[in-house]
Amino acid sequence: MSSRRSRSRQSEAVSGISDDQIADLVSKLQRLIPEIRNRRSDKASASKVLQETCNYIRSLHREVDDLSERLSQLLADSDSEQAAIIRSLLM
Amino acid sequence: MAPEDPVTVSPPPPPPPPTPSLKTKIARRFVKSLAEVWTSRKLATEGGVRKRARRIKIAAYSSMARAVGGSRRAWSRALLAKLQGRAKRRCHLRSQRCLGLKRKRAGSRNMVRNEVSGSDKLRRLVPGGKAMDLCNLLEETSHFVQCLATQVKVMQSIADRYSV
Numbered sequence: 001m002s003s004r005r006s007r008s009r010q011s012e013a014v015s016g017i018s019d020d021q022i023a024d025l026v027s028k029l030q031r032l033i034p035e036i037r038n039r040r041s042d043k044a045s046a047s048k049v050l051q052e053t054c055n056y057i058r059s060l061h062r063e064v065d066d067l068s069e070r071l072s073q074l075l076a077d078s079d080s081e082q083a084a085i086i087r088s089l090l091m
Numbered sequence: 092m093a094p095e096d097p098v099t100v101s102p103p104p105p106p107p108p109p110t111p112s113l114k115t116k117i118a119r120r121f122v123k124s125l126a127e128v129w130t131s132r133k134l135a136t137e138g139g140v141r142k143r144a145r146r147i148k149i150a151a152y153s154s155m156a157r158a159v160g161g162s163r164r165a166w167s168r169a170l171l172a173k174l175q176g177r178a179k180r181r182c183h184l185r186s187q188r189c190l191g192l193k194r195k196r197a198g199s200r201n202m203v204r205n206e207v208s209g210s211d212k213l214r215r216l217v218p219g220g221k222a223m224d225l226c227n228l229l230e231e232t233s234h235f236v237q238c239l240a241t242q243v244k245v246m247q248s249i250a251d252r253y254s255v
Contacts, residue, residue, distance in 0.1 A: 025229035032236050050209040053232060057216045060239045064151055065144075067246040072144035074253055075129050 022046070029053055113238065116158040118245045124150035125249070149174060155242045159234075165227065166235045169219025 026046045030036050035052045036044050044052075111119075128146045153174050156167040210228060214220035217232050 021226060022229065025226065025233070029229055029233050029236070032233060032240075047209045050213050053236065054209070054212045054216055057213075057236065057239065060236075060243055063243045064148060064239075064246065067243065067250055068144045068148040068151065069140075070250045070254070071125065071147050071246065072140050074250065075143070 026050075113158070114241050114245065117155055117238070117241050120154035120158050121151060121242070121245055122249070124154050149178075151242055151246060155238050159238060164231065164234060165223065166218045166220075166231045173218060 023046075026049050030044055030049045033049070033052050033056050035056065036049065125147060128143055128150060152170060156170040156174075159167050161171050162168050210225060213232060214223070214228060217228065217235050220228055220231070223231060
């Protein structure tokens with residue numbers, strides 16, 4: 001019992017990061033995420049921001065996958081002359 | 092005769108070239124790796140679309156991590172380490188299936204309970220996130236999201252530019 005109390009006190013002391021600091025970082029993150037940015041409300045709850053961030057990161061990963069497929073397909077689709085042109089432009 | 096007193100005025104140093112934007116840095120590196128993939132004879136075969144796509148994806152992540160100065164950010168360090176580890180494993184264990192090592196979960200359970208919930212999911216998504224405290228995690232996430240979004244934009248514009 002006493003150990004539980006001391007542990008909770010310890011946890012409060014360890015998180016010396018101020019709430020303001022965290023709130024600042026959360027709002028900075030909020031501005032980057034298109035989902036929340038478009039809504040008018042400034043005060044999205046922190047957990048909402050984290051949730052939307054996770055969704056956003058996952059969707060970005062999916063886009064990278066799709067675009068990689070697309071870019072890979074581009075070379076196969078275009079006939080050899082076009083492919084040669086593309087290659088020479090990139091060199 | 093007043094002696095001439097030439098005040099030596101050294102010409103002002105030329106202004107340093109503006110540091111390239113994040114988008115430019117990422118674009119440069121990615122285009123270079125993309126060109127390597129496209130001109131690689133090994134991958135130029137018809138059936139190599141999948142393989143090429145995977146190489147392009149790897150190139151995207153590694154160019155993104157390198158463009159920010161590979162070791163400057165915790166996420167870029169972790170990402171490069173993961174990519175290099177994967178490359179080595181693929182070389183050595185090509186015949187074996189990847190076992191998906193799940194280790195080091197016990198340590199993170201007893202971490203400080205912050206008021207912000209949902210950070211666990213975020214930790215799994217951001218490279219290196221498991222070892223960070225909340226403050227660093229949020230900081231790294233902001234930067235990571237910015238870079239990833241830029242990477243996507245770069246890939247998008249290349250794909251749009253070259254698709255017929």
